[in-house]
Every structure is written in C-alpha cells, then in structure tokens.
Amino acid sequence: MPTQAEMKATMVKYVERVNAGDADGVVALYADGATIEDPVGSPPRADRAAITELYRNAVATNVRLKILAGPFGSFANAAAMAAEVRVDVPVGFPGEGPKRIPLVEVMTFDDNGKITSMRAYWGAEEMHPA
Amino acid sequence: MPTQAEMKATMVKYVERVNAGDADGVVALYADGATIEDPVGSPPRADRAAITELYRNAVATNVRLKILAGPFGSFANAAAMAAEVRVDVPVGFPGEGPKRIPLVEVMTFDDNGKITSMRAYWGAEEMHPA
Structure with missing residues (x-):
C-alpha cells in the first residue's frame, strides 16, 4: 500500500500538472488499467487512450483546478x-x-502510488457561470 | 433515483442532526441495510444496531460537523x-x-432518498488538536 503522504502528494501533483496544461504528465500519474468516472454516473473511461483523450481535451478547454479542502487520506x-x-x-x-x-x-x-481509479462527484447543479 | 436536491438536502439534514446531538434522528436518515465505512479502510458497520451505536457514541463525544465544501451531487x-x-x-x-x-x-x-452507504475519507494524519 502507498503511504498516506504519497497518495496526497500525487493528488497535489495531479492538480499542478492539470494547471500547467501537462496532459501527458497527468496521464503518467495513472496506473495501467486505471478507470475514471467523471462525473460519477457517466460511463467509466477504462483505457489509457481514453484517459489521454480526456486530459488532452481538458487542457484544450483551459481547465484549472483549485483545491478547496484536502487532500485527505484514509486507512486504505x-x-x-x-x-x-x-x-x-x-x-x-x-x-x-x-x-x-x-x-x-x-x-x-x-x-507504487499510481492512481488506479478516479471518481469525480459533481452534477448538473454544480455547473456555475464563471 | 432520488433527485440531486433530495440527496443534498439529506446531507445538510445529516449535519444539522449531528450538531443537534440527535443520534436517533441521524440514524433515521439511513435505509435498512445501510453500511458505514468511517474511516475508509476500517471494518464496515452493516446493521442498524451498529450504526445507532456509532452515532450515540459520537454524540457522547460532543461531535460537531462544519461543511467545508458541498454537498455536491453526481449523475447517479x-x-x-x-x-x-x-x-x-x-x-x-x-x-x-x-x-x-x-x-x-x-x-x-x-x-426514497434514504442513505444506503456512507464512506468517510480521513487518515491518522487528518487528526489535529482542536
């Protein structure tokens, strides 16, 4: 199992690489076979090509992430x-x-501290004009 | 499926009832057969007696909850x-x-909008002196 510090550091790296527009750097944080459900309730992306496409598209829309709370670990x-x-x-x-x-x-x-799954909880009501 | 607004309203009620020390009122928000994994990585509590004990103990320790972000819904x-x-x-x-x-x-x-599972993500590193 990775340490709590390793998991949280990877989440911070994830935010930094998203904000740097480094789609390939974000994808490199994921393990082979990782799955993404973003938003929860949408069909999971389950291969590296789909995950790469997701982050390249995100970068193309000038995506930026600001941490509001955490990251927090667990006992797993x-x-x-x-x-x-x-x-x-x-x-x-x-x-x-x-x-x-x-x-x-x-x-x-x-x-090894690589991300094996990511699930993002947001609904249509969370989409606000910026 | 409950509406997004129903789920989020139940989470707000959950916080209000915890803060009111109303353990039985919190338990009433849970469906029969609900499970609680708090913290994630600990053995799940999987019956109403165990869930009731959890919240009665929590109230006995003067538990209070302050929302930092959300609640957020999903497409599920x-x-x-x-x-x-x-x-x-x-x-x-x-x-x-x-x-x-x-x-x-x-x-x-x-x-019916009742809670069927609750998972709380926090590790030993998240325990700070208050």
Whole structure:
C-alpha cells in the first residue's frame, strides 16, 4: 500500500500538472488499467487512450483546478479532496462558456502510488457561470 | 433515483442532526441495510444496531460537523461533501482530547432518498488538536 503522504502528494501533483496544461504528465500519474468516472454516473473511461483523450481535451478547454479542502487520506489505498474546476466549455456543448464546477474527487492507488481509479462527484447543479 | 436536491438536502439534514446531538434522528436518515465505512479502510458497520451505536457514541463525544465544501451531487445516486469534524476523543483512546478532523464524506441513496452507504475519507494524519 502507498503511504498516506504519497497518495496526497500525487493528488497535489495531479492538480499542478492539470494547471500547467501537462496532459501527458497527468496521464503518467495513472496506473495501467486505471478507470475514471467523471462525473460519477457517466460511463467509466477504462483505457489509457481514453484517459489521454480526456486530459488532452481538458487542457484544450483551459481547465484549472483549485483545491478547496484536502487532500485527505484514509486507512486504505484511497484519498479524496474537494476542488473547484474552472473550464471553458466549448461553443456548441451543453453549458458552453466559462464555468466553475466545485466537486469532490476520490482516488485509489496501487502499491507504487499510481492512481488506479478516479471518481469525480459533481452534477448538473454544480455547473456555475464563471 | 432520488433527485440531486433530495440527496443534498439529506446531507445538510445529516449535519444539522449531528450538531443537534440527535443520534436517533441521524440514524433515521439511513435505509435498512445501510453500511458505514468511517474511516475508509476500517471494518464496515452493516446493521442498524451498529450504526445507532456509532452515532450515540459520537454524540457522547460532543461531535460537531462544519461543511467545508458541498454537498455536491453526481449523475447517479451519490453525493459528496468535505467537512470538518470536531470531537472530544475520550480519555484512554488514541488521540484523546479535543480534535478536529477534516474529511470527505461520500454517500449513496435509495429511491426514497434514504442513505444506503456512507464512506468517510480521513487518515491518522487528518487528526489535529482542536
């Protein structure tokens, strides 16, 4: 199991790399076979190509993350944080324009500290004009 | 599926009832067969007697909850929030004395809006002197 400090440091790196527009650097934090459910209730992305596409698209929409609380660990291989996403939803997509989306992200980790799953809790009501 | 507003309103009620010391009122928000994993990584509590004991003990330690972020919904029957717990850890227990524990709580809900699971993400590092 990774240490609590390792998991939390990876979550902070995740935020830093998202904010630097480093999509490949974000993807490198994920283990092979990792899954992403963002938002929770949407079909999980379950392979590296889909995960890479997700973060390249996110970077293309000027995504930025600000931590609101955490990251917090657990007594297992899981950690969580509250954050606010800032994103420019592309023209033609639902909710087009600058948006802020406060949410909770829960991640699990493998023994090497790589992310094995990410689940983001936000609903349509969390999409606010930025 | 409950509405997003119903799930979030139940989480706010949960906080209010905890802060009112109303253990039975908190337990009444849970569905039959609900499970609690608090903290994540500890053995789940899986019956109403164990859940009742948990909240009666919590009330006995003057537990208080302050929402830090959220509650946020999802596109499924789940919602999450970041909160800070304030608790008087009893003398003789690990970390005895007044403590604040910031954490993330994730809950799932049944069709009637009752809580079917609660998972609280916090580790030993989240236990701070209050």
